Amino acid sequence: MKRVMPYALVLALCAIGTPVAFTRITRAPDWQWCGELVSRVETTERVVALTFDDGPSERGLDAVLPVLKARAIPATFFLIGRTLERNPDLGARLLGDGHELGNHSYSHRPMLWLSQDDIAREVESTDAILRRVGFRGPILFRPPFGRKLLGLPWYLASTQRTTIMWDVDPESYVQAASDLVAYTREHVRPGSIIILHPMTKSGGETRAALPAIIDGLLSDGYRFVTVSELLALQEHSDAVPAR
């Protein structure tokens, strides 16, 4: 019995630990096994990029766009291809306000175990929809749920695409609007990428927090840029790229 116990314990810990470790690896915001991944850039300039995932939804745009417009702030919206396809007018609204659009897959299903053909369909069809609504310039990609393992990074690397993750994810740690503001201000540093989800039905606290998040960071001396502008800053600096 004494001998069996340690093995049983190790097996139990593995059974509990393996899924946790697996999720950690596949959701790691600052690592993937191949291709370029950016979760922030190294810079001494107080610049920050706001990124909004999912949608577009009218609810989200009605809440977010006036806030950004009033402060002349650009942002990057990682959109779901299928949702954008059904709502091209919302894409046009985003472009009309000068924001950057990114690819967040066509169906927003987890892409961990998809074949290369299925990955290609998810990525390429969404790029095509982004072009159809009028987006010009390089298209950045963010995986659904931020999850990636082998096939997705391989596809993105072999088609010279950059994976954009984040280093500030307030919604994963706090919920109330005031806490989202405080968390974000506390964790943003020069070159940060913030992820928020104001498009979804459950994004009410995020929508409520957004004006104070932006105003707080402005008063902390930050300037807002799109993710592409942030990447360009990195390319023009001598700093080591964040990978």
Ligand SMILES: [Zn+2]
């Ligand atoms: Zn998403």
